[in-house]
Amino acid sequence: MSRLKRVLIIVTTVVVVIGLALGGGALYLYSDAKVSTAGSTEFGNELTVPPQAPSTVRRDGTRVFRLTMQEGRKEFRAGKSTSTWGFNGDFLGPTLRAERGEKVEVQIRNTLGEESTVHWHGMHLPAAMDGGPHQMVAPGASWTPRWTVNQPAATLWYHPHPHGRTEKHVQRGLAGMFLLDDDRAGRLALPRSYGVDDLPVIVQDVRFKGASFDHGHQLLRDTGFLGDRTMVNGTLDPYKAVGDELVRLRLLNASTARVYDFGFSDGRGFALIGTDGGLLEKPAPADRIQLSPGERAEIVVRMKAGERTVLRSFPHDSYGGGWQARFAGGDDSFDILQLRAAKTLRPSPKLPGVLGDLEVPDGSDSARERSFGLLTTGINGRKMRMDRIDETVVRGTTETWTVRNDHTTPHNFHVHDVQFRILEVDGKEPPPELRGAKDTVFVPPLKTVKLAMRFDGPADPDTPYMYHCHLLYHEDLGMMGQFVVVEKGQRAGKVGARHAHTGH
Missing domain, CATH: 2.60.40.420 (Cupredoxins -  blue copper proteins)
Incomplete structure (x- = not known):
């Protein structure tokens, strides 16, 4: 009995020590995870304002930009030079700007040591010009997308979209803004001097x-x-x-x-x-x-x-x-x-009381409803495959998409090509900040959003757009799907080997 008692004491002691160690470790990790710079930042550096990208206009009215993906070095901190990527410079890229109705061409050259893409986030344009993972630009190669701007004045942006490697490409510095203007917004009394107000x-x-x-x-x-x-x-x-x-x-x-x-x-x-x-x-x-x-x-x-x-x-x-x-x-x-x-x-003029009309559907004429369940392992239980079309939509129709976050990890949801209206957040009317035109929406754990969007084309049964979580680690893990826009009665094509990404 004395031997058994000694064994029990030893085992109990070991269990307690392990428990205390694990508990202490968990407490340390929890307390160490909180980060704050609030109230302690010295603000010693004047804000850099990205230059507006120069452009030329051809006789047919096409506005032409040039972007070069390149390596660089930048001193974010004095005396410490960091290896970076950028467009036309060491880090980030210039601000592109175009008017509604303009034809746009962007001449892109990749001087990096690996392939990448340039995706026009928020832009309505043909799928072949979208810059998703099917439009890879190899090292030393060029890509020249062309489209006509046909959407309201907005703040868009551009960034890489290589399947499986988007997170690091964006972190290294490949990103920039793309501003759209239109006549209606131009007549409003809003601050508009770029880099000033x-x-x-x-x-x-x-x-x-x-x-x-x-x-x-x-x-x-x-x-x-x-x-x-x-x-x-x-x-x-x-x-x-x-x-x-x-x-x-x-x-x-x-x-x-x-x-x-x-x-x-x-x-x-x-x-x-x-x-x-x-x-x-x-x-x-x-x-x-x-x-x-x-x-x-x-x-x-x-x-x-x-x-x-x-x-x-x-x-x-x-x-x-x-x-x-x-x-x-x-x-x-x-x-x-x-x-x-x-x-x-x-002095600044008073803000106008009316800004514009939303050009996104209200869901009343939806031709179809679709549901999307979000998990880090995939969307609707499927991990992204480059050679699989997940959804087929008909050009000119409006659809309602219900997006659910099915577990306790936060996600968001981005749809290429379209802007959508948020109809509901967990069955309720969205708050004012979610009532505008959107292409990306945050979906908290175990919450649901309902979205209305219209697919105006052009139709291309062989070239897909993406929908995905824009937490880029999740996207890289395969939390993404593909859809094509087709004419009524037309079937989706087959994404062949020419689209396959060799590195993922």
Whole structure:
């Protein structure tokens, strides 16, 4: 009995020690997972504003841009040179700009050591020009997509889309804005002087390992890469001096996994004037705007002479449980950008009460409904395959898509080519910030969104568009599907070996 007692004591002691070690380790991981730069950022670097890309106009009216994917080096921190990728420069790319109705051509050259693509996120254009994983550009090769701009004024962007490697290609610096203008928006009294009172704000989170980017995924971060600091337009700790009463910020979440809840450090409100696909019907007052990866928002903030305010990302509770929120970044906070108002400000006209009409369907004429279940392992239980068409839609028809997040990991949902209207969020009317034209929507754990979209073509039964989670680690794992647009009575073609991606 004494021997058995000794064994029981030893076993109990070992179990307790292991339990304490595991509990202590879990507590350490939990406490160490929270990141905050709020209130501690010095804002010592003037914000870089990406240049507007030069273009030429041919006799037939085609506006021609040139983009070169290239390697580079950049000193994000003094004395530390980081290896980067960029378009026409060391990191990120220039802002492309075109008018509704214009014919556009982009001459793209790849000087990198590996193949990549350029996807026009939010653009309505033929599938063969979309820049998805079927339009790979090999090292040393060129690609020249052409299309006619036929959608309202909006803040779009461009980025790579190679199947299985999108996360790292975007992190290395391949991204830029594509702004669309139209006559109606041009007549509105909105801030519009690019880089002055109309600012591109490309937000990314980063982590450095020595002088290099650290692209590693930390333990328990099943959403993907989460950095420990942020930068805007490739600038760490940025400030921007402004000289106007009203300042328009074109917010782009170009991070690969992080969801931001933007607001101002002093709690001031702002006017939300636009979402992914363009202007709202009227300005919406707000003090926070949440953006998941790939989403955009246009906001206008009022400044007073001589003051300073900080655009901040606040903690948010849209991740479900506390454990998931902690390890997915929901508890994190960041100082994003400091605005410094001049001692004397130029007067700005009052914002118009009416901005435009939404050119997205309301779902009343939907010809078909489809459902999509989101899991990290795939969509509707299927992992992405380059040679499989998952859905076939008829040109000119409206459809209603119901998208469900089927587990406790946050996701979002991006559809190529179209802008959609969010009809419902968990069976309820969407809040004001989700009532504009959208191409990407956040879907919190165990939540459902209902979307209405119209497929205006052109039809191409052999070349697919994508729909996928825009948390890029999830996309790279295969959380993506393909659809083609066909004429009525036409069947989908077969995506052959010519489309296959040899590296995945």
